[in-house]
Every structure is written in structure tokens, then in C-alpha cells.
Amino acid sequence: MAKSTSLQQLAIGIDIGGTNTKFGIVDRSGNILFSSEISSRTHEEVEDFIDELYEHLYEMIQTAGGSGRIRGIGVGAPNGNFYSGTVEYAPNLPWKGVIPFAEMVQNKFHLPVGLTNDANAAAIGEMMYGAAKGMKDFIMITLGTGVGSGIVANGSLIYGHDGFAGELGHTIIIPNGRLHEGTGKHGCLESYASATGVRLTAIEMLSKTKEPSLLQNIPLDEIDSKKVHDAAKAGDKLAKEVFDFTGQVLGLALANFVMFSSPEAIILFGGLTKAGDFILTPTRENMEANLIKVFRNKVKILVSHLREADAAILGASALVWEMKDA
Amino acid sequence: MAKSTSLQQLAIGIDIGGTNTKFGIVDRSGNILFSSEISSRTHEEVEDFIDELYEHLYEMIQTAGGSGRIRGIGVGAPNGNFYSGTVEYAPNLPWKGVIPFAEMVQNKFHLPVGLTNDANAAAIGEMMYGAAKGMKDFIMITLGTGVGSGIVANGSLIYGHDGFAGELGHTIIIPNGRLHEGTGKHGCLESYASATGVRLTAIEMLSKTKEPSLLQNIPLDEIDSKKVHDAAKAGDKLAKEVFDFTGQVLGLALANFVMFSSPEAIILFGGLTKAGDFILTPTRENMEANLIKVFRNKVKILVSHLREADAAILGASALVWEMKDA
Numbered sequence: 001m002a003k004s005t006s007l008q009q010l011a012i013g014i015d016i017g018g019t020n021t022k023f024g025i026v027d028r029s030g031n032i033l034f035s036s037e038i039s040s041r042t043h044e045e046v047e048d049f050i051d052e053l054y055e056h057l058y059e060m061i062q063t064a065g066g067s068g069r070i071r072g073i074g075v076g077a078p079n080g081n082f083y084s085g086t087v088e089y090a091p092n093l094p095w096k097g098v099i100p101f102a103e104m105v106q107n108k109f110h111l112p113v114g115l116t117n118d119a120n121a122a123a124i125g126e127m128m129y130g131a132a133k134g135m136k137d138f139i140m141i142t143l144g145t146g147v148g149s150g151i152v153a154n155g156s157l158i159y160g161h162d163g164f165a166g167e168l169g170h171t172i173i174i175p176n177g178r179l180h181e182g183t184g185k186h187g188c189l190e191s192y193a194s195a196t197g198v199r200l201t202a203i204e205m206l207s208k209t210k211e212p213s214l215l216q217n218i219p220l221d222e223i224d225s226k227k228v229h230d231a232a233k234a235g236d237k238l239a240k241e242v243f244d245f246t247g248q249v250l251g252l253a254l255a256n257f258v259m260f261s262s263p264e265a266i267i268l269f270g271g272l273t274k275a276g277d278f279i280l281t282p283t284r285e286n287m288e289a290n291l292i293k294v295f296r297n298k299v300k301i302l303v304s305h306l307r308e309a310d311a312a313i314l315g316a317s318a319l320v321w322e323m324k325d326a
Numbered sequence: 327m328a329k330s331t332s333l334q335q336l337a338i339g340i341d342i343g344g345t346n347t348k349f350g351i352v353d354r355s356g357n358i359l360f361s362s363e364i365s366s367r368t369h370e371e372v373e374d375f376i377d378e379l380y381e382h383l384y385e386m387i388q389t390a391g392g393s394g395r396i397r398g399i400g401v402g403a404p405n406g407n408f409y410s411g412t413v414e415y416a417p418n419l420p421w422k423g424v425i426p427f428a429e430m431v432q433n434k435f436h437l438p439v440g441l442t443n444d445a446n447a448a449a450i451g452e453m454m455y456g457a458a459k460g461m462k463d464f465i466m467i468t469l470g471t472g473v474g475s476g477i478v479a480n481g482s483l484i485y486g487h488d489g490f491a492g493e494l495g496h497t498i499i500i501p502n503g504r505l506h507e508g509t510g511k512h513g514c515l516e517s518y519a520s521a522t523g524v525r526l527t528a529i530e531m532l533s534k535t536k537e538p539s540l541l542q543n544i545p546l547d548e549i550d551s552k553k554v555h556d557a558a559k560a561g562d563k564l565a566k567e568v569f570d571f572t573g574q575v576l577g578l579a580l581a582n583f584v585m586f587s588s589p590e591a592i593i594l595f596g597g598l599t600k601a602g603d604f605i606l607t608p609t610r611e612n613m614e615a616n617l618i619k620v621f622r623n624k625v626k627i628l629v630s631h632l633r634e635a636d637a638a639i640l641g642a643s644a645l646v647w648e649m650k651d652a
Contacts, residue, residue: 079620089619137487151586153484153491160479160588161463162624170618171582175500183618256497260477260586262486292496292509293415294405298488 010069012057012111013317015118016040016077018092018145021049022309023057025064026317030129034060035313046095046104054108072112073105074319076121076312078148083163085115091182092146114319118142118312120157120166122304123150124322125315126267130306137263140304141168141254143272147190153261169194173253192249195271198225202242213238229275243278250279251286258291258299265300269311273303334397336390338383338437339643341444342366342403344418344471347375348635349383351390352643356455360386361639372421372430380434398438399431400645402447402638404474409489411441417508418472440645444468444638446483446492448595448630449476450648451641456632457593464589466630467494467580469598473516479587495520499579518575521597524551528568539564555601569604576605577612584617584625595630595637 010033014023017040024035036056043049061067079090085102087093102115116124123140126132132140136155142148147169151158158165169190170183177187178200191197202223206215214231215223215238231239254266272279284301291299304311336359340349343366350361362382369375387393405416411428413419428441442450449466452458458466462481468474473495477484484491495516496509503513504526517523528549532541540557541549541564557565580592598605610627617625630637 091618135487137491153479153486154482156480158479158587161461161590162588162620164620165463165479165586165588167585167588167618167620171585172578172616173501175578185616185618252498252501256582257586259493259497260491260583261484262488262491262493264487290498290511292417292493292511294488294490294493 009071010064011071011317011320012061012073013313013315013320014053014073014075014105015121015312015316016075016087016093017118017312018078021053022312023053024313024317025060025070026314028321030314032310032313033064035309036060037309041094044094046099046101049095050104050108053105057109067109067111070111072114072320072323073109074121074316075102075105075113075115076118076316076319077101077115078118078146079164080115080117080120081163082114082116082120082159085113087115088164091180112323114323116157116319117148117150117164117166119148120150120159121315121319122148122269122311123152123157123267123315124318125306125311126269126304127152128318128321129314130311131267131302131304132265135264137261138265138267139168139257139261139263140267140269142270143193143195143268144270145195147194151261153263168253168257171253171256173249173256189249189253193246193253193272195225198228198242198246198272199223201245202228202239205238205242205245209238211238215239225272225275229278232275232278240278243275244282246272247279247282248286251283251288252290254283254287254301255290255295258287258295262295263299265302267302267304269304269306270308334395336395337397337643337646338387338399339639339641339646340379340399340401340431341447341638341642342401342419343444343638344404347379348638349379350639350643351386351396352640354647356640358636358639359390361635362386363635367420370420372425372427375421376430376434379431383435393435393437396437398440398646398649399435400447400642401428401431401439401441402444402642402645403427403441404444404472405490406441406443406446407489408440408442408446408485411439413441414490417506438649440649442483442645443474443476443490443492444642445474446476446485447641447645448474448637449478449483449593449641450644451632451637452593452595452630453478454644455640456637457628457630458591461590463587464591464593465494465583465587466593466595468596469519469521469594470596471521473520477587479589494579494583497579497582499575499582515575515579519572519579519598521551524554524568524572524598525549527571528554528565531564531568531571535564537564541565551598551601555604558601558604566604569601570608572598573605573608574612577609577614578616580609580613580627581616581621584613584621588621589625591626591628593628593630595632596634599629
């Protein structure tokens with residue numbers, strides 16, 4: 001495909017989350033020209049999922065001036081592998097095994113495709129357009145349905161020898177702790193410091209106390225992290241304790257990550273950060289309490305200031321500008 | 327100092343361990359021409375320690391052809407900072423606070439000095455001369471009096487934004503676990519997977535059982551990791567359980583490190599590795615058991631094949647060949 005480079009100033013970003021997939025067309029300065037989303041959960045076959053993505057994006061591409069204006073597609077996906085372009089055994093997605101996702105998208109769209117872990121994509125987005133601008137050492141943690149992470153050291157994303165580095169949500173923080181249904185492991189960070197984790201903590205705490213709580217008015221299967229946050233805002237003691245406990249586990253985990261790569265900052269992103277100081281204060285306190293002296297009072301915990309929907313698409317699209325042969 | 331570069335083919339390596347300090351003169355191919363050691367524990371003032379180092383090294387330098395043949399000095403030290411050349415709040419050394427060690431050595435020897443964390447130095451040594459030759463992603467863990475670590479990703483040592491990255495011995499593996507007397511923290515890796523940790527585990531297990539054990543013939547304050555190893559070799563059940571438990575904690579920690587940087591291999595080094603399969607087998611098993619699927623059966627656990635005394639000096643000396651202005 002011979003294309004005029006001057007026209008190829010747009011990139012497609014696709015972010016596959018545990019619940020929804022966000023996608024859009026982005027210019028080099030980080031302006032999102034068009035965007036939309038579909039469910040990540042309703043397609044049993046990955047081919048059908050890609051077909052639906054194509055339908056939506058085809059229209060956007062035409063409106064943006066045709067595929068000649070698009071330089072490539074960047075995809076962020078859970079368990080996405082930068083080297084192979086595959087999505088492998090993603091615990092939070094309906095498609096099992098090893099999926100050659102980048103190749104499938106490339107065959108469908110006839111455009112170059114770069115793929116990485118969704119949280120790695122978010123980290124690149126923060127480095128190019130967000131809270132990590134100018135930083136050479138930081139860790140990005142996404143606190144959504146699950147917990148993802150992207151680690152930047154010496155100015156480069158750490159991919160590891162096989163492209164799978166940065167699965168901090170699966171590190172074991174509480175040995176023999178809460179079961180993670182997707183992996184069968186006990187006590188990983190994701191079992192506690194995700195929207196799912198907050199929900200489970202609230203249910204556990206409610207079952208163990210007779211103390212009155214606003215959360216007792218909600219049927220157990222309707223409790224979610226937003227309702228816990230609403231209760232905390234209304235002054236509910238138990239709801240606050242849910243966030244205190246979540247911050248205790250997250251803070252301990254962050255201390256361990258700091259003692260690994262000594263970042264300038266940890267950038268938090270995703271639904272749980274909406275709980276603001278309810279979760280940030282205990283997280284900071286517990287991180288500091290678990291750090292040895294050389295690391296104390298040095299590491300910033302920042303909340304991403306990119307809009308959530310934007311950040312996912314921006315991060316994925318940023319992969320395009322990093323592609324060598326795009 | 328105008329020196330003929332062709333003559334400066336030797337480097338001094340100084341490795342400051344929690345117990346002993348090893349030092350020597352090394353050529354560029356990694357041959358140790360002269361070496362010796364002194365205690366790290368008997369000098370209350372760091373100045374006296376450097377004076378004794380100088381006395382020993384002065385003789386070696388003269389024998390090697392004078393300081394004109396020495397290109398520089400590389401120092402590996404616990405809590406050593408690559409950027410500032412300081413040793414800061416090292417829990418296992420007698421000198422407290424922030425010590426401008428590189429500057430002090432430079433003033434004493436009138437030679438360029440590079441300094442880093444002792445385990446970072448060991449990692450550079452393994453990458454130049456040892457088990458990690460040719461690897462771009464690996465983690466070096468030293469299991470000695472304490473637990474040190476050096477992390478290499480994308481072919482470079484991770485120093486972090488402040489030069490202190492890679493303090494994996496202080497990551498919390500068992501929340502609210504055993505007290506680390508040097509840091510006041512509970513449940514860090516070093517409290518379990520060090521020579522000190524094995525000793526404490528043996529004493530704890532002996533106090534809780536009435537089962538016969540060879541270790542019961544040894545006064546409690548004389549039990550050390552070597553005696554536990556000897557007992558395990560003689561078939562002692564309790565001694566084997568001490569290593570099983572140590573491998574359980576170490577294996578869990580290694581799994582977490584793998585999910586951080588996805589290394590090709592973890593290189594183990596130091597006194598505890600002498601226990602061989604008594605510690606390696608449970609470590610491997612527990613690492614694998616705690617890894618999510620994408621990481622399983624991929625990561626090698628290797629034992630450094632460099633002689634212990636050599637590796638420390640080689641690693642520290644290797645810093646010299648990496649110095650810019652040496």
C-alpha cells in the first residue's frame with residue numbers, strides 16, 4: 001500500500017477492557033476525533049467481536065477521510081503480548097487460549113497493528129499525554145474490573161523477555177487470601193483492589209458485623225464499588241472501613257513495587273480512583289508504613305487526569321506512533 | 327592525572343557484604359590477579375574501615391605495577407546509590423545515616439570510583455562473566471547474611487529514579503510476619519530467605535516440636551544455616567522442613583518478581599544456595615504454583631557458577647568498565 005505520509009496523521013486506538021471495548025480515531029496531538037464502545041462480553045467467538053468492531057470503525061474511518069489517512073491501529077488488551085501480537089489466556093475475557101489478535105485485526109482492516117497489554121498502553125498514554133509526561137521511571141496501575149499495570153524504567157516500558165511483564169494485579173499480597181476465580185490463585189492484588197474486590201470486601205464485612213450500615217439496605221447482589229463509595233460519602237462507617245482495608249492491601253502492594261523499581265510516581269487510573277481520598281489516604285499511609293527508610297516520603301501517588309474513556313483510546317493509539325514499520 | 331590508557335587495564339573491585347568486605351584487582355577479561363578480605367563489622371567509624379581497606383589495597387596496587395595501571399575502583403555496597411555514590415541507612419552495616427562512600431574512597435585512593443548496590447554489582451558481574459551472559463532480562467538474588475537483588479530489564483540495570491531500585495529483600499511477603507530487626511518491618515523476604523532467616527526458622531521449628539532432630543544436639547545460639555544444611559544431608563526431617571518453608575517463602579516472592587518484570591531467568595547466588603536441592607526444589611515448586619498461566623514453566627532458576635568470593639569482586643570491578651569518565 002503506497003500511502004502519502006503527510007495524510008497518515010491519524011491513528012486508531014482500541015482498548016479491550018474486562019467489561020467494555022473502547023475505540024476511536026486520534027490525531028498525533030492526542031485529540032480524539034471520533035470514539036465509541038461495544039461490550040467485551042457478548043461475543044462468544046472473537047471473530048464476531050472483530051466483525052462488530054470493524055462495522056463501527058469502518059464508518060468512522062470513512063468520515064475521517066478514508067483508510068489512506070490512518071497510519072495504523074494500536075490495541076491494548078488484557079494479557080496482550082507486544083512481541084507476538086497475541087492475547088493469551090486472559091482471565092477476564094470470554095475468549096480462551098492464545099488468540100492471534102493483532103494478525104486477525106490486520107487481516108480485517110488491512111492496516112498495520114500494534115498490540116500490548118491494556119495497562120501498558122495506558123502507561124504509554126500517560127507518558128505521552130498525561131500525568132507521567134517527562135517521567136522516566138513510573139508505574140501505572142489501573143484499578144477497574146481487574147487490576148492492570150504498566151511499568152516504565154529508564155524511559156522504556158518493561159516488556160520482559162517474553163512480552164508479558166507487568167502483571168502486578170496477579171502478584172500475591174495476602175498469602176492464602178481471597179480466591180481469584182479467573183486464575184484459581186489466592187490473595188492476589190486484583191482480588192482486593194479492583195471494583196470486584198471492593199464489592200467482595202463489602203459483602204464479607206457485612207456478613208461479619210451487626211453494626212448498622214447504609215449498605216444493609218441494598219440486596220447483596222446489587223452491592224458494587226460505586227454504592228460503597230456513595231455510602232462512604234454519606235458518612236457510613238462500614239463503607240469507609242471497606243476502603244480502609246482496600247487501601248491497606250493496595251498500599252502494601254505499592255510498597256513492594258516501589259522497592260522493586262523505585263519509581264518517581266505511581267499513577268492510578270480507573271473506576272476505583274473515583275473514591276478519591278477514601279481510598280487514596282489509606283493507600284498512601286500503608287505504602288509509607290511498609291517502605292524501608294530510603295524510599296519513604298519520596299514516591300508520589302498520582303491519579304490520572306485523563307478522562308477515563310479518553311485515556312484508554314489515547315494509550316492504545318499511542319502505540320501507532322511507536323511502530324517502526326507503520 | 328594524565329595516564330596512558332594502554333596501561334590502565336586493571337580495575338579494583340570492592341564488595342561490602344553484611345559480614346565481610348572482599349576486594350581485589352581484576353583485569354578486563356575477569357581474571358582476579360590479587361584479592362583479600364576484611365571484616366565489615368569491626369570498624370565503628372567508616373574512616374577507619376576505609377583506612378584499613380587502603381592499607382591492604384596499597385600493597386596490591388604496588389605489586390600490580392602501581393596506580394598508573396588502575397583505571398578505577400568499583401564498589402558494591404548494601405543500599406549503595408549509583409547516582410550519588412552514597413551508602414544510605416544500610417540496615418546491615420555498622421555506619422548509620424548517609425555516607426558519601428564513593429567520595430571518601432576517591433579522596434583516599436585518588437582514583438575514579440563508581441558505586442552501586444552490592445547486588446546490582448553482582449548482577450553486572452553475572453551479565454559480563456557469569457550465568458546471565460547474553461541475557462537482557464534477568465533478576466539476580468543474593469541469599470547471604472541478607473537478601474540483595476539486582477534487576478536487569480531491556481539489557482540495562484534498573485536503578486529507578488533515585489538509584490535505589492532493587493531492594494527485593496525488603497519486599498513484604500508474609501504480612502505481619504517475622505520482625506526484621508534492622509528495619510523494624512514485619513514479614514520481608516530477608517527475614518526468611520537469608521542465612522539469618524534459616525537460622526530463625528530452625529529455632530522456631532525446634533521450639534514448636536517434640537519430634538527428634540539432629541539439631542536438638544546443638545545449642546540454640548550455635549545453630550546456623552550450614553548446620554541446618556548438614557542435618558538435612560544426614561536425612562534430618564526437621565532440617566528439611568526448614569528448607570521447605572524457606573523455599574515456600576522464596577518461591578512465592580520469586581513468583582511476584584516474575585509477574586513484575588518477566589525475566590528469562592532468576593540467578594541465585596550466595597551462602598544459602600549451597601543447600602542445593604534442599605532449597606531449590608521447594609523454591610521452584612512454590613514459584614510455579616503462584617504464577618498465573620502465561621508465566622508458568624518458562625522462567626529458569628539458575629545458581630551462579632562464579633566462585634562466591636570471585637563474583638563479588640568481579641561484579642564490583644565490572645562497574646569500572648562501565649564508567650564514562652574513568
